[in-house]
Amino acid sequence: MDNKEIAKELKSLCKIDIDAFFAYTETFRHIDIPDVKRNVERFRDDHERHIKDLSDEIRSLGDEPPKFSRDFKGYVLDIFTKVRSLTGVEGALKALKTGEETTNRRYGDAVKLDFPERILNLVNKNFKDEQGHLSYIEQAIKNQVWKKAA
Numbered sequence: 001m002d003n004k005e006i007a008k009e010l011k012s013l014c015k016i017d018i019d020a021f022f023a024y025t026e027t028f029r030h031i032d033i034p035d036v037k038r039n040v041e042r043f044r045d046d047h048e049r050h051i052k053d054l055s056d057e058i059r060s061l062g063d064e065p066p067k068f069s070r071d072f073k074g075y076v077l078d079i080f081t082k083v084r085s086l087t088g089v090e091g092a093l094k095a096l097k098t099g100e101e102t103t104n105r106r107y108g109d110a111v112k113l114d115f116p117e118r119i120l121n122l123v124n125k126n127f128k129d130e131q132g133h134l135s136y137i138e139q140a141i142k143n144q145v146w147k148k149a150a
């Protein structure tokens, strides 16, 4: 892969992380269980770090990272629709699960690419975070945490 191709892939991942960041921000007000809220805030911080790290790499490849702004063209729109139609912690977690399935799919594809080692390490590290987010959210839904808190 040449620098241009690498940057293109990283930009696409970065956009997904930006969408995820705003999706998390949007769901906060629906989550009133302190333990769940703490985890979800931590996941949003992970996405913020991914955006920063990917943006640094994109710049060092001589390209411009995507703008860190809310963009309704991504999968975020779907999530917002879901959050609006479902309410409370259950709705928020189910919406976030859809989002995390997308980030996991995209990172799962990206780790198979022929990246230079340093970049592959970063993409792998981010993918691990994503796997952790999805597995926590799946478990919380399975345990119906909103019922236990009520």
Ligand SMILES: [Fe+2]
Pocket (backbone or CB within 6 Å): 020, 043, 047, 100, 103, 129, 130, 133, 134
């Ligand atoms: Fe995530």
